[in-house]
Amino acid sequence: MAIRLRVTAFAALLTITTAFSTGVLAQSDPGGSGSILFQNVRIFDGSGSELSAPSNVLVSGNLIERISAEAIAAEAGTTVIDGGGRTLMPGLIDAHWHTMLIRPTPAESMGDVGYNNITAADEATDTLMRGFTTVRDVGGPAFGLKRAIDEGIVDGPRIYPSGAMITITSGHGDFRQLSELPRTIGGHMSRMEQVGGSMLADSPDEVRLRVREQLMQGASQIKLTAGGGVSSPFSPVDVTTFTLEELRAAVEAAENWGTYVSAHAFSDMAIRRSIEAGVKVIEHGFLMSEETAQLIAEKDIWLSAQPLPEDLRLGFPVGSVQREGADAVWPGIERTYEFAKKYNIKTAWGTDVLFSQALAQQQGAILASLVRWYTPAEALAMATGTNAELLQLSGPRNPYPGKLGVVQEGALADLLLVDGDPLENIDLIADPVNFVMIMKDGDIYKDTLAE
Ligand SMILES: [Zn+2]
Numbered sequence: 506m507a508i509r510l511r512v513t514a515f516a517a518l519l520t521i522t523t524a525f526s527t528g529v530l531a532q533s534d535p536g537g538s539g540s541i542l543f544q545n546v547r548i549f550d551g552s553g554s555e556l557s558a559p560s561n562v563l564v565s566g567n568l569i570e571r572i573s574a575e576a577i578a579a580e581a582g583t584t585v586i587d588g589g590g591r592t593l594m595p596g597l598i599d600a601h602w603h604t605m606l607i608r609p610t611p612a613e614s615m616g617d618v619g620y621n622n623i624t625a626a627d628e629a630t631d632t633l634m635r636g637f638t639t640v641r642d643v644g645g646p647a648f649g650l651k652r653a654i655d656e657g658i659v660d661g662p663r664i665y666p667s668g669a670m671i672t673i674t675s676g677h678g679d680f681r682q683l684s685e686l687p688r689t690i691g692g693h694m695s696r697m698e699q700v701g702g703s704m705l706a707d708s709p710d711e712v713r714l715r716v717r718e719q720l721m722q723g724a725s726q727i728k729l730t731a732g733g734g735v736s737s738p739f740s741p742v743d744v745t746t747f748t749l750e751e752l753r754a755a756v757e758a759a760e761n762w763g764t765y766v767s768a769h770a771f772s773d774m775a776i777r778r779s780i781e782a783g784v785k786v787i788e789h790g791f792l793m794s795e796e797t798a799q800l801i802a803e804k805d806i807w808l809s810a811q812p813l814p815e816d817l818r819l820g821f822p823v824g825s826v827q828r829e830g831a832d833a834v835w836p837g838i839e840r841t842y843e844f845a846k847k848y849n850i851k852t853a854w855g856t857d858v859l860f861s862q863a864l865a866q867q868q869g870a871i872l873a874s875l876v877r878w879y880t881p882a883e884a885l886a887m888a889t890g891t892n893a894e895l896l897q898l899s900g901p902r903n904p905y906p907g908k909l910g911v912v913q914e915g916a917l918a919d920l921l922l923v924d925g926d927p928l929e930n931i932d933l934i935a936d937p938v939n940f941v942m943i944m945k946d947g948d949i950y951k952d953t954l955a956e
Contacts, residue, residue, distance in 0.1 A: 528630070528660045530949040539582050540565040541949070543920075546588035548572070549928065551595045551890035551911035554882040556928060562593060564918040567947035568907075572914055586942070586954065592926055594885065595910050596638025596662075596919035596945060597934075598892035599868065600809050601788060601855025604629060604664055605645035605702070607865045611680060611736075614860075615696045618646075625650050628865065629661030635868050635937045638919035638945045639663040639909055641855070641896060643728045643767060643788065643809075644670035644678070646701030651723070651904075660950060663905050663919075665896055667728035667767070668719035670703040671712065671755065676746040677734030677769055678703035709754035712747070716758040725899040727759045731768040731784070732775030735821075735830035736859060742792065742830045745774045752782030763900040767809065771834060773797045780804055785898055786853075791837030798844035807895055808845055809853040812874045813838055817864065842878045853895045854887040870935035881931035918947040922954075 541564040547556040563571040563583075571577055579585050606614055608624040629650060632640065640662045642651075647666045654661040672678035674688060680703070681695050688695075690711060698704050704719075706712040716727050731752065733744035740746070747755075752768070759766050760783070767786040768779040773794050776787050780800065786807040793801070801808060818835045821828035845852045856871045858864045875884035893910025896903065908916035922942035925933045933939040943951040 528950055529657070530952050530955070539584075540570070540580070541584045541586065541944075541947070542577055542579050543586050543588050543593055543922070544576075545590055546593035546922065547590060547926070548912050549592055549594040549882070549885060549889075550913065551893070552886050554880070554928075556592060556926060559590060560593075562912070562920075564920070564944070564947055567918055569912065569914055569916050569918050569920075572912070586922075588922060591941065592923040592928075593912060594921050594923060594927070595889040595893075595912055595916075596921055596943070597636045597869070597872065597888050598639040598641070598896070598910055599632075599637050599855050599888070600641045600853040600892045600895055601643050601811055601857045602632075602637075602640035603645045603857070603859055604632075604640060604642045604647040604650060604666075606859050608862055610860055614645075614702060615680070615700055618700055621700075622650055626653065626659045626661065628862065629654060629659060629664075631865070632868070633660055633662050633945065633950055634943065635866075636921050636934070636940045636943055637662050637868060638943070639665070639893075639896070639905075641665040641667075641726075641892070643667050643769075643855075643857075644703065648701075648722050655904075662945070663909075665725040665899065665904065666723060667726055668722055668724045669698070669701050669715070670769075671706050671715050671719075671727065671729040672703050673730075673746045673751075674705055674707050675739045675744075676705075677730035677732070677737045677740045679705060679737065679739065683739075706751070709748075709750045712751045712754040713758045716755050720758070720762045720764075720902070723904070724764075725896075725902045725904055726764050726786075727755060727766045728788075729755055729766060729768055731770040731779045732772050733830070734769060734771075735827055735834055738826060741826075742771050742833050745772065745778060747778075749778055749782055752779060752784065756783035762902060764902040765898045765900075771837070776801070780806055786895065789834075789857075791834050791841050793837070793841060793844065795844060798841075798848050798850065802848035802850045805851065807851045807853055807898075808841070809855055809895070810838075810841060810845065811855050811857045812842070812871060812877065813857065814864070814867065814871060814874070839877075846878060851891075851895075852887060853892050854884070855892075867935075869937065873931045873935045876931050881928050884931060885927060885934070918944055920944040
């Protein structure tokens, strides 16, 4: 990993004395001196439909301290950044990400845990350098990497981890071979369970146990698969997996910890049963009927949707189970976004990139593709202010209390300085080269203006 420390004698000394050095370019410390002052920026605040008039933004410590159209005096020790009229916006948030499942193949993801963590760390750095300062991880053993990022050992986004996806025998996330059957409850764990990728649960009691294990490890929310999935070998997309009692057990265990369950569900039955059990967020939902869309809106349930690229569908070999599933699901993407708009469903945005570093590099482009249905401002608000609202559902399990996804006084300083106006040209978001500065938690990780 490249070391990007701004070279001063002190920094050089610091590099020598620490075993691992991160790419923090500049830190602002609390109390005024060492603050960072952005001058002459136009602000996208994470919810509005236009940029502010030229403004100044003072970051102190990890917070946005002041925003003003008037000049803000730079105290001694303040780093002043001339924004040159560029756009200052909140760091991007991906609400459906799998931190540990980008680089490996499916088989490798159940392989060498040490190797997988190191490649995932490298991908986490790339994620941050694409402008994504927060991800909601909806399945995978991300607890260790999250901790290393939070401790400053590795550069990466804030991670809201779910831990292992919880699934049933044959469900989405059960990647065993038929030769591994049968399973005995309380017996040997499969390899994917040993690495913490997904956990099998076939009764309300087993669901409770598996949910509580994720919470014990620091899960900020629980992810379970209430219906079949595209990438699973033995779980057709029309299948409903958990019983109502099993779903209720998960919801109760999560709510006892003050947090919520997010359910992977395509079909009407999987969605409706999840809602009946108290699930707060439906992932995907692409096979929902219009009546179910109305129910989601009425019950104030979140829809966590992804504008999955057509290339992904075409990537599955013709005739494979996966291609069959994708062919069933893809036409629903368009329809679901139309329902979401028509019924004003609370809609989060995510990518759900799996097993493809190349596709992960399209993370910003996948966001920009939302302009099929939304204005650029609406798309960016979804990936900032709205996604941050979804993250608040974690309640006391929120690992990063504070305001995310907005440029407001008192909010956490996760900021991007964009060369241009992304509300005019959303494609600027597709290419990270347009982010001339990336800040997370008050620390600068990229600064091409200083070069
Ligand atoms: Zn997913």
